[in-house]
Amino acid sequence: MLLVTARPSLRGSQPPMKLVFAGTPEVAVPALDALIASDRHEVAAVVTRPDAPAGRGRRLVASPVAQRAADAGIEVLKPARPRDEDFLARLREIGPDCCPVVAYGALLPKAALDVPVHGWVNLHFSLLPAWRGAAPVQHAILAGDEMTGAATFRIEEGLDTGPVYGVITEPVRPTDTSGDLLTRLAFAGAGLLAATMDGIEDGTLRPVPQSADGVSLAPKITVEDAHVDWTAPALRVDRVVRGCTPAPGAWTAFRGERLKLVQVALLPDRKDLAPGELDAGKNHVHVGTGSHAVELLWVQPQGKKPMRAADWARGVRIAPGERVGAPVVG
Structure with a gap:
């Protein structure tokens, strides 16, 4: 076929x-x-x-x-x-x-x-x-x-x-x-x-009925579907960001405003950050997840164009221990 x-x-x-x-x-x-x-x-x-x-x-x-x-x-x-x-x-x-x-x-x-x-x-x-x-x-x-x-x-x-x-x-x-x-x-x-x-x-082609096995559904992705859960494993975070790019755009909350996540990278060797906890250096922004950390590469603040995450972090001056997403309970 x-x-x-x-x-x-x-x-x-x-x-x-x-x-x-x-x-x-x-x-x-x-x-x-x-x-x-x-x-x-x-x-x-x-x-x-x-x-x-x-x-x-x-x-x-x-x-x-x-x-x-x-x-x-x-x-x-x-x-x-x-x-x-x-x-x-x-x-x-x-x-x-x-x-x-x-x-x-x-x-x-x-x-x-x-x-x-x-x-x-x-x-x-x-x-x-x-x-x-x-x-x-x-x-x-x-x-x-x-x-x-x-x-x-x-x-x-x-x-x-x-x-x-x-x-x-x-x-x-x-x-x-x-x-x-x-x-x-x-x-x-x-x-x-x-x-x-x-x-x-x-006249050489005839359609074949679909199999009854292996059926799965793909409804439209909503904005809420694109909301990143930082308690999920890093692999899931990466899939949400990639799957929701370019639309509707994966996002998280930072200081009460929506922050769109354009590109991340997995950091399997870094496991010292709590879910949502930020670590911003001169040239990097790392975030903890439910497994290991991810690096934010490109983000888009509310009302602005996409930018490198390190440039965004320098502009907002992230405080030690500050987090993205909802506060972690307990």
């Missing part, structure tokens, strides 16, 4: 397969680019989320997918809800053969799922049935997975439960943030999605 390269079309002189691509954030752009570049398919339109406020002025800005489609001269559809009749009517009018999806961000109703003859095919950033849901990459890092990947599957009304067309694997590196890993998967997955469209187009 592993898909890596496209094969020559078996359809001879038949016209390209007509696609309507659905996606919203930057991570979906590589897949859209791969499909636009293919001479085997025609991206007739793009479906994306409506323009959203961004920046200090909160001006309405089109999604990265909408901007890329507009640059390529492709029709852009921005329904407030995919069940809106105007959108469904336009989708039926276009008459796509298949609708590839990458991080669209809205549930698709049965009325939309039934339009293309080959359905809607989602590129999901996990090895299904592991990590079904909105945040598979973050949860893979939080769980300490050493291997993850991406899968293409036909969308059903259930949550990421549809039969799988193809998979690729990707190792999770020890220093990977969710942003690092997602970027690699976005580009590798673009090739997987294009190969899946090729296999559907020439």
Whole structure:
């Protein structure tokens, strides 16, 4: 079921397969680019989320997918809800053969799922049935997975439960943030999605039902999920920081204000600091955990830009014995 390269079309002189691509954030752009570049398919339109406020002025800005489609001269559809009749009517009018999806961000109703003859095919950033849901990459890092990947599957009304067309694997590196890993998967997955469209187009690829074993869920990571517990082992602290970077951002409390933790390093030989206890030197900031210490490398104080932790510590003049996080009881 592993898909890596496209094969020559078996359809001879038949016209390209007509696609309507659905996606919203930057991570979906590589897949859209791969499909636009293919001479085997025609991206007739793009479906994306409506323009959203961004920046200090909160001006309405089109999604990265909408901007890329507009640059390529492709029709852009921005329904407030995919069940809106105007959108469904336009989708039926276009008459796509298949609708590839990458991080669209809205549930698709049965009325939309039934339009293309080959359905809607989602590129999901996990090895299904592991990590079904909105945040598979973050949860893979939080769980300490050493291997993850991406899968293409036909969308059903259930949550990421549809039969799988193809998979690729990707190792999770020890220093990977969710942003690092997602970027690699976005580009590798673009090739997987294009190969899946090729296999559907020439009739050589059939989806396989997901296993009932190994199912795990990956709900959206909340701000509270990103709150670092310094009584946890250092390995858990490191995973929370990496898994929640860049969003929503791991954080702790310092002097009553939120301090975002951008990058830490493990210090397995230092075990003399209590959980949350700070030790700031000229060029280092160490923090105790439930096991051994970690070093803060980059932090972001509230209302400021990211900075080196040692520079932050010099500015706030950390007192001996001072701590981050909630006070330790007992």
